[in-house]
Amino acid sequence: MTVRPRPLQEHLVHTLAYADVKTAAERIDGHIRPVTVTAADPGDEPYELYLALELMQHTGSFKARGAQNFLLAHREEGTLPTAGVTIASGGNAGLACAWAARRQGVRATVFLPVTAPQVKIDKLRGYDADVRLVGTEYAEALAACEAFAADTGALASHAYDHPLIAAGAGTLLDEIQQRIPDLDTVVVAVGGGGLFAGVATAARHHGIRTVAVEPENCRALDAAVRAGGPVDVTVDSVAADALGARRATSLAVSAARQEGVHSVLVADTDIVRARRALWDDRRLAVEHAAATALAALTTPAEARTGYRPAPGEKICVVLCGANTDPTDLTRPRATTRPSH
Numbered sequence: 001m002t003v004r005p006r007p008l009q010e011h012l013v014h015t016l017a018y019a020d021v022k023t024a025a026e027r028i029d030g031h032i033r034p035v036t037v038t039a040a041d042p043g044d045e046p047y048e049l050y051l052a053l054e055l056m057q058h059t060g061s062f063k064a065r066g067a068q069n070f071l072l073a074h075r076e077e078g079t080l081p082t083a084g085v086t087i088a089s090g091g092n093a094g095l096a097c098a099w100a101a102r103r104q105g106v107r108a109t110v111f112l113p114v115t116a117p118q119v120k121i122d123k124l125r126g127y128d129a130d131v132r133l134v135g136t137e138y139a140e141a142l143a144a145c146e147a148f149a150a151d152t153g154a155l156a157s158h159a160y161d162h163p164l165i166a167a168g169a170g171t172l173l174d175e176i177q178q179r180i181p182d183l184d185t186v187v188v189a190v191g192g193g194g195l196f197a198g199v200a201t202a203a204r205h206h207g208i209r210t211v212a213v214e215p216e217n218c219r220a221l222d223a224a225v226r227a228g229g230p231v232d233v234t235v236d237s238v239a240a241d242a243l244g245a246r247r248a249t250s251l252a253v254s255a256a257r258q259e260g261v262h263s264v265l266v267a268d269t270d271i272v273r274a275r276r277a278l279w280d281d282r283r284l285a286v287e288h289a290a291a292t293a294l295a296a297l298t299t300p301a302e303a304r305t306g307y308r309p310a311p312g313e314k315i316c317v318v319l320c321g322a323n324t325d326p327t328d329l330t331r332p333r334a335t336t337r338p339s340h
Contacts, residue, residue, distance in 0.1 A: 015254050016163055016197055018205040021170035024069040027076075028168060031068045031103075033057050035172055037179040037316065041281075047309035049297070050183075050316040052176050055286055059123075061321030062169055062195055063096035063159075069168030070157055071100045080106055083154040087111070088145035090138050090191075090241050091120030092287075092321050093159035098129035109154060111141040117241055119325050137235060139246045160194025161249040170198025176316050177206050185209040187307065187317045189292040190221045190263075192245035193252020195320060200255040211307050212256065212263045213296040215239050215271060220248040222263050225256050238268045242289035242321060265305050266295040274298050276329065278319070285326040290319040 040049040058064040084107030094110035101108035109130040134144040149156035200210040215237035235244040275291030278284040299306030
């Protein structure tokens with residue numbers, strides 16, 4: 001039986017239900033690429049590792065799922081305005097929104113901070129988006145986007161803070177669980193928390209543990225959990241272009257308080273090392289945000305960061321995006337440095 005979505009105006013809810021994820025999965029079926037899951041080569045680790053290659057998704061990241069769910073839901077309700085859709089993004093959400101908007105035949109206006117990688121700006125223009133560069137942080141681009149929506153009547157989407165966006169992202173976990181029915185743990189990187197909120201909601205339904213991973217200096221979720229609610233944090237990480245949210249969403253904070261969720265931090269040096277290892281060992285060119293999730297399992301044993309799996313634990317790491325300039329990966333290892 002098809003589960004009816006909650007009204008679209010209920011965008012300020014602080015919880016996400018598994019029914020929302022199931023509805024999203026039905027809605028976007030046939031509009032996105034099912035995730036490829038691969039087993040990592042057996043090593044010396046006492047756990048079993050799988051990689052979810054969501055970097056192969058349309059537009060190069062998981063964001064295509066939420067963007068499709070958001071726009072298709074508004075199409076169903078007849079609430080797509082002639083002014084089109086607008087979004088503020090570090091890059092990936094904008095790409096997904098522009099791609100989905102073009103498929104729906106509506107215009108997309110995307111606001112990015114001036115620090116956004118050129119590779120993402122070029123791809124956005126390739127999707128016929130109107131690209132506007134504002135400020136040096138996501139929060140500044142968001143303020144400009146909100147003003148634009150108020151002035152023009154464009155439909156305001158969001159990079160992560162909307163139940164339709166989070167529910168779309170959560171469809172990824174159902175696909176992973178279908179491929180690994182006895183999965184113990186899923187590991188995801190966290191920025192504002194849309195992917196985490198959706199995945200954790202679906203994971204809880206299946207009895208799967210969720211590990212939320214943030215850079216030490218981009219820790220919006222960790223700070224919110226400690227403070228008892230969303231708070232502003234500084235943004236200073238090699239992965240800030242994708243994980244640089246100043247504040248986690250209430251959806252993410254609510255998900256983080258549920259049983260079976262662990263929040264951990266990793267250092268930039270470990271993120272860079274994990275990204276390089278994915279290239280050297282598997283020829284996967286991923287963003288630093290994607291490598292952040294894997295870094296939780298590869299931090300040095302003496303570090304107090306990261307996640308330590310139990311012997312025999314079956315783990316899937318989500319490699320969430322590939323919108324990166326890969327030229328630094330072809331340089332000698334000694335020249336690769338974190339940069340801010």
